[in-house]
Amino acid sequence: MTNVLTRHIEQRDQARLAVALRGGAYEGLRRALKLSPAELIAEVTASGLRGRGGAGFPTGRKWSFIHPQPGQPVYLLCNADESEPGTFKDHYLLKHDPHLVLEGIAIAAHAIGAAKAYLYMRGEYASIARDVQAALQEASAAGILGDHCLGTDFSLQIEIQLGAGAYICGEETGLIQSLEGKRAYPRVRPPFPAVHGFVDQPTVVNNVETLANLSYILVEGAQAFAALGTDRSTGTKLICISGAVARPGVYEVEMGYPLLEALRREAAGVRLGRRLKAIIPGGTSVPVLTAEEAAPVMIDYESMQAAGTMLGSGGMIVFDETADMPKALLRIAEFYAHESCGECTPCREGTGWMAWVLRRLVAGEGRPGDLELLLRVGGNIEGRTICGLGDASVQPVRSFLQKFRPEFEALLPPARDAGPEWQRHGHGPRTARHGAPGDEALRSEPVDGPPDAAL
Numbered sequence: 276m277t278n279v280l281t282r283h284i285e286q287r288d289q290a291r292l293a294v295a296l297r298g299g300a301y302e303g304l305r306r307a308l309k310l311s312p313a314e315l316i317a318e319v320t321a322s323g324l325r326g327r328g329g330a331g332f333p334t335g336r337k338w339s340f341i342h343p344q345p346g347q348p349v350y351l352l353c354n355a356d357e358s359e360p361g362t363f364k365d366h367y368l369l370k371h372d373p374h375l376v377l378e379g380i381a382i383a384a385h386a387i388g389a390a391k392a393y394l395y396m397r398g399e400y401a402s403i404a405r406d407v408q409a410a411l412q413e414a415s416a417a418g419i420l421g422d423h424c425l426g427t428d429f430s431l432q433i434e435i436q437l438g439a440g441a442y443i444c445g446e447e448t449g450l451i452q453s454l455e456g457k458r459a460y461p462r463v464r465p466p467f468p469a470v471h472g473f474v475d476q477p478t479v480v481n482n483v484e485t486l487a488n489l490s491y492i493l494v495e496g497a498q499a500f501a502a503l504g505t506d507r508s509t510g511t512k513l514i515c516i517s518g519a520v521a522r523p524g525v526y527e528v529e530m531g532y533p534l535l536e537a538l539r540r541e542a543a544g545v546r547l548g549r550r551l552k553a554i555i556p557g558g559t560s561v562p563v564l565t566a567e568e569a570a571p572v573m574i575d576y577e578s579m580q581a582a583g584t585m586l587g588s589g590g591m592i593v594f595d596e597t598a599d600m601p602k603a604l605l606r607i608a609e610f611y612a613h614e615s616c617g618e619c620t621p622c623r624e625g626t627g628w629m630a631w632v633l634r635r636l637v638a639g640e641g642r643p644g645d646l647e648l649l650l651r652v653g654g655n656i657e658g659r660t661i662c663g664l665g666d667a668s669v670q671p672v673r674s675f676l677q678k679f680r681p682e683f684e685a686l687l688p689p690a691r692d693a694g695p696e697w698q699r700h701g702h703g704p705r706t707a708r709h710g711a712p713g714d715e716a717l718r719s720e721p722v723d724g725p726p727d728a729a730l
């Protein structure tokens with residue numbers, strides 16, 4: 276299998292410039308600087324590269340939206356917030372091969388005409404940020420980055436910015452707000468960052484892994500990259516396998532590789548010889564697959580979509596036959612309730628309510644109608660929010676309930692405990708908050724009380 280991203284990852288001291296140069300680092304940049312921005316965009320478009328941050332948007336096309344006015348600055352933002360649960364590939368690249376990412380940043384900056392780029396990293400990655408800073412200094416001192424990169428007219432200043440460790444700072448407009456020193460409230464689009472981005476100027480936000488592909492594309496050529504993978508999902512993908520497997524880790528596979536084969540070969544199968552129960556294939560924001568559903572699925576955008584899920588970030592979380600799915604869903608729902616930025620009401624309130632209802636179900640305090648209530652709350656979030664976090668919080672709830680419903684039904688009280696008619700229709704939490712004093716619902720407040728995020 277061809278490795279595009281991890282070719283040098285096991286090379287000792289790969290973060291040191293001299294070692295990286297011996298492996299061919301910055302050759303892609305050298306070639307890119309011989310091309311005009313338009314030629315470079317055409318090359319990357321021809322490679323079929325799609326964004327690895329989750330949405331899979333074509334990279335060359337995204338760059339082609341940048342049309343600055345004369346004299347107007349353009350910015351490139353490299354998204355290393357990496358907070359999607361189950362995802363740990365970007366900091367793996369940054370830690371083990373920082374020059375590959377820095378080279379990708381410089382290639383992309385040349386394509387869009389940016390003289391300034393920011394590498395926005397999750398706050399918890401502080402120690403990696405120090406190493407990347409050292410790599411950046413070495414490359415700048417050697418005349419590769421900074422003023423007159425590789426002796427050309429192209430100059431690029433790269434600055435590393437640490438966030439405070441919030442999931443919402445990975446959403447591109449939340450990231451821009453945070454970089455501007457504001458609270459990371461995502462922005463309503465349009466206008467899109469390509470027009471009004473960082474400090475209101477044309478901006479491209481690209482994921483670390485997306486940018487790390489560029490060196491290969493420039494050195495080997497767009498056609499060589501497009502020959503990897505499938506027709507519409509070209510190249511390779513870093514997958515992060517975690518959960519109930521024998522060998523969790525980050526692995527590079529060619530797009531179109533069978534999902535279960537990756538679990539078996541790369542992650543050494545389900546641990547303790549147990550049976551596979553389910554897998555979340557792209558970070559917790561995407562629908563879960565049962566073992567049966569996962570069997571024919573390939574690791575590419577189209578195959579995942581055909582199976583009713585998404586490749587997302589490539590964060591694969593594996594559940595074995597002993598997994599307690601309601602508990603797992605509660606954990607996921609608590610994450611979204613905690614990370615909702617609170618800017619829009621359906622997400623701020625809804626994520627908290629879903630976690631609240633799941634918490635009481637798991638605690639054995641479920642009420643008749645709770646499953647319908649969860650779906651109804653989810654339906655009131657979906658499509659009604661400013662950013663994708665709202666929708667992301669609903670996907671696991673809907674898919675877990677649909678695919679593992681008996682486990683959730685087992686948590687409901689038997690029919691004879693069903694309580695008054697109005698409770699059976701699932702108005703519990705709402706009535707509990709708005710009912711008159713002495714109301715039955717006030718006395719049966721769910722286990723932990725109202726979720727913080729909902730207040």
Ligand SMILES: Cc1cc2nc3c(=O)[nH]c(=O)nc-3n(C[C@H](O)[C@H](O)[C@H](O)COP(=O)(O)O)c2cc1C
Nearest residue numbers: 326327328354356357358445446447481482485663
């Ligand atoms: C709630 C939320 C969190 C996100 N977190 C990340 C992240 O940590 N890293 C990332 O690259 N993209 C993240 N994204 C996607 C970004 O908004 C954006 O699409 C991506 O950085 C674009 O890069 P790409 O075109 O190279 O994929 C997130 C999106 C949402 C809605």
Ligand code: SF4
Nearest residue numbers: 616618619622660662
């Ligand atoms: S959907 Fe959620 S996270 Fe996104 S802006 Fe609205 S409240 Fe914030």
